[in-house]
Amino acid sequence: MAVDMNERRQLILKLVIQEFIETSTPVASELLLRKYGLAVSSATIRNEMAALEDLGYLTHWHTSAGRVPTDAGYRYYVENLMDRTPLSATEQRTIRHQFYQVRSELDQWIQLAGAVLARTAQNASVVTPPRAYQARFKHLELIAIHEATVLLVLVLHDGTIRQQSFTLESARPQEDLSRSAARLNERCHDAPIGKIEEMLQQERTVTPAQLDELDLVVLDLITKAMHQLEDQVNGQIYSDGLLEMLNQPEFAQVARVRQVLEMLQSGKGLGPLIPRVLANNGVQVIIGGEHSRDEMREYSVVLSRYGVADEVVGILGVIGPTRMAYPRTISTVRYISTVMSDMLGDIYGGESSRA
Amino acid sequence: MAVDMNERRQLILKLVIQEFIETSTPVASELLLRKYGLAVSSATIRNEMAALEDLGYLTHWHTSAGRVPTDAGYRYYVENLMDRTPLSATEQRTIRHQFYQVRSELDQWIQLAGAVLARTAQNASVVTPPRAYQARFKHLELIAIHEATVLLVLVLHDGTIRQQSFTLESARPQEDLSRSAARLNERCHDAPIGKIEEMLQQERTVTPAQLDELDLVVLDLITKAMHQLEDQVNGQIYSDGLLEMLNQPEFAQVARVRQVLEMLQSGKGLGPLIPRVLANNGVQVIIGGEHSRDEMREYSVVLSRYGVADEVVGILGVIGPTRMAYPRTISTVRYISTVMSDMLGDIYGGESSRA
DNA sequence: CGCTAGCACTCGGATAGTGCGAGTGCTAAG
DNA sequence: CTTAGCACTCGCACTATCCGAGTGCTAGCG
Structure with missing residues (x-):
């Protein structure tokens, strides 16, 4: 079996993932053909899908169901396929303006960041307050x-x-x-x-x-x-947007709801990721159970550090089902983290933590 | 039809309600007989139940289902029937001890109160911080x-x-x-x-x-x-115990979960009750849609004021489905409100708000 | 050799029919 | 007033059946 990537395969993988993210239903070969007018037949698409499945990027739940991305598929998508357009100028302006309005009340920043993240990503957001490495x-x-x-x-x-x-x-x-x-x-x-x-x-x-x-x-x-x-450095994690997340179809059964509530409340599953995020610059994407085990298997996290290097730093991000609008979420997390960093920079007068 | 209360009816109403609170399944005449060994036959119990239905205290969802209390039934139970035993000395000691341990950190009181309430009532708790009527x-x-x-x-x-x-x-x-x-x-x-x-x-x-x-x-x-x-007096309402509440069988479908989340987040449905609670001494029980309309129809609230009269007051309580363990919940709310009041009294040096 | 038309095959989910059991309401007798 | 007895009502679980959506495979075509 020729298990290699090529342009057509990449395109198909990208379309499958985007389609699945949008509709949350398994993607059929026929549908791709109709909706995107590919220049090949559905049979060919099926063959390519089978190849992508061999590569580990797709699965299907039962014989007569369309394809669904695997964690590896999402990973490949995030790394190589997805469009990396930043937020539109209008959105940026709106967000910056909102922050400007609460610029003097520090405790509101967190709340606002949480709300904006949740609303634009349509998932739950997590934000830790800016803290110094060492209490002074x-x-x-x-x-x-x-x-x-x-x-x-x-x-x-x-x-x-x-x-x-x-x-x-x-x-x-x-x-x-x-x-x-x-x-x-x-x-x-x-x-x-x-x-x-x-x-x-x-x-x-x-x-x-x-x-x-x-x-x-x-x-x-x-x-x-x-x-x-x-x-309790970063011990407290504020979160918001539970409601937004619950609107995602994966939360149709209550068990999932309970699961995610437990996770957010205990901070378990999130906790282990914190050092990793604090150590790295830029937005970190953790898909499914890539780093922690079981608890997180069905969830993805998009996190970023923010703050002023060597002064105060915090973490903000989004958590949701692996089927998540990665491009948009990542852009949003990135943008809000720069805004917050800038504002903290104004106060602490250092260079902000993210370039 | 003789629509009057008498001792036997009261007993049956009480048993039906307690049974329903415990099992969350409609209560059948036969069951009462078997479980509590009443000195009459199931047919008689049925007759009494029918009478209680005429009085508006019970209903049934369909012909071949057992009886279920109405809001009025719960109200009658809370007012006249239920046992008003306070928390056991052991429980009281445990709670007081927990508060004693965080006595010096004011901001933890609220958190603790919320946690204890939620855990003992197995429902969501709401707590507002102690605030003065007038900012000084x-x-x-x-x-x-x-x-x-x-x-x-x-x-x-x-x-x-x-x-x-x-x-x-x-x-x-x-x-x-x-x-x-x-x-x-x-x-x-x-x-x-x-x-x-x-x-x-x-x-x-x-x-x-x-x-x-x-x-x-x-x-x-x-x-x-x-x-x-x-x-924003009492604008912020801390709440806890969502998870406990979700374990209640009424939240088997997600729609309910969303509903209750919205309610807690917006504070709508709870807001209108606040003045009423602040104005009165003692524990207030609001069953179903007694005071607010639609949103709250399926939920009950047990609230109490706490604090030091004329100095600082706050509200704490429990919210859950109408099928709630009223006696226990009420005792807990009452007790925690006195503990909090006492502690505030120690600080502000007034008489605590609840006798 | 890659692409595609065609088709058999596989499942999931919706729909309907059935039987069962739990409870009630009523009636008539004690 | 109480109660035994019984007809009646429903919800629910179970099964059978059907339909449609998709796939995987094969054979033929350029």
């Missing part, structure tokens, strides 16, 4: 709430905010708290955890104490909080 | 991020935090920002929006200016932000 102290605030209860607001260098309450041995006036905060803000300026722990250590051993009891309590809380935050 | 300024922080870009962290009296970035005409050193923040913190202490707007107004007209340009810019941002936050 930026600012701290102590606010007297009630009696000895104090609210601690901790702002990290990457914009992460954490609020936490704690109770002192005895009540302290707001001035004390403010003074303590000011002292610590100065001493911890831009410090990573290590530095702060060091300081704490030193302070406890050296006798002429420069910090008072309150300061120490707070420092202790801070290091704990920073550790926690660092442990 | 608590604290503000200005942090230089990069060049002229400044991060504004605004803390309201109810613990709401908002971060927002803005750009100045020209860069200012952190000291300027800190001084400005200190000034404003002092002047705006505990002020509601109105006060701040007044101040802003006055400052602009009176000639011997006490505040500088930076202060005014920030004040302006603050009022805008506070307005926005106030407009």
